Amino acid sequence: xxxxxxxxxMDCAEGRAANLPCNHSTISGNEYVYWYRQIHSQGxxxxxxxxxxxxTNEMASLIITEDRKSSTLILPHAxxxxxxxxxxxxxxxxxxxxxxxxxxxxxxxxx
Amino acid sequence: xxxxxxxxxxxxxxxxxxxxxxxxxxxNHNSMYWYRQDPGMGLxxxxxxxxxxxxxxxEVPNGYNVSRLNKxxxxxxLESAAPSQTSVYFCASRDRGNTGELFFxxxxxxxxx
Numbered sequence: 001x002x003x004x005x006x007x008x009x010m011d012c013a014e015g016r017a018a019n020l021p022c023n024h025s026t027i028s029g030n031e032y033v034y035w036y037r038q039i040h041s042q043g044x045x046x047x048x049x050x051x052x053x054x055x056t057n058e059m060a061s062l063i064i065t066e067d068r069k070s071s072t073l074i075l076p077h078a079x080x081x082x083x084x085x086x087x088x089x090x091x092x093x094x095x096x097x098x099x100x101x102x103x104x105x106x107x108x109x110x111x
Numbered sequence: 112x113x114x115x116x117x118x119x120x121x122x123x124x125x126x127x128x129x130x131x132x133x134x135x136x137x138x139n140h141n142s143m144y145w146y147r148q149d150p151g152m153g154l155x156x157x158x159x160x161x162x163x164x165x166x167x168x169x170e171v172p173n174g175y176n177v178s179r180l181n182k183x184x185x186x187x188x189l190e191s192a193a194p195s196q197t198s199v200y201f202c203a204s205r206d207r208g209n210t211g212e213l214f215f216x217x218x219x220x221x222x223x224x
Contacts, residue, residue: 041218043203046212046213049210049212085153097161098159098169100156100170101146101156103152
């Protein structure tokens with residue numbers, strides 16, 4: 001599975017958009033981009049995933065570049081409760097394929 | 112609907128003792144996973160079971176064994192605990208398809224003295 005590179009930490013002011021980047025230059029054509037987050041010591045929580053097209057749900061938007069070598073997770077109006085570690089994972093789809101979490105990006109949302 | 116339930120939530124062991132972490136899901140998911148998380152680190156996959164009757168090693172399987180007892184239950188056993196196995200253990204499950212959504216339990220905090 002393709003490796004991902006994320007900045008170790010980022011800050012964002014409350015109410016502003018948080019843009020979390022992820023590089024995955026070795027991604028294959030059948031690999032999806034998944035985003036999860038982990039708040040404090042809880043189990044990780046699914047946010048969004050995509051293959052080629054940009055995706056949006058009630059939590060966030062996922063922007064994937066045309067060459068699929070990088071993506072950005074956007075939290076449109078960050079709140080203090082969005083402070084968490086965000087993981088970008090690239091993997092072939094299907095439940096038989098385990099998701100490998102790296103160290104992620106620690107996002108701190110400040111008042 | 113409880114989701115993914117892990118027991119116990121906390122455990123303290125002495126070096127060399129054995130124990131089993133239990134995990135059960137009530138969502139009829141096919142795949143189940145065991146991860147560990149050390150302080151300041153991301154999650155590392157120990158073992159997973161893509162479907163009932165199958166298990167596969169993940170990134171850090173040494174020192175652990177697993178059993179997929181049935182579709183609902185996936186247990187993780189430490190035969191001879193070591194201090195290096197002090198960690199938080201998370202169980203997760205996932206349905207078929209490409210959605211990728213893993214559902215996690217609340218975690219089991221294990222300390223090996």
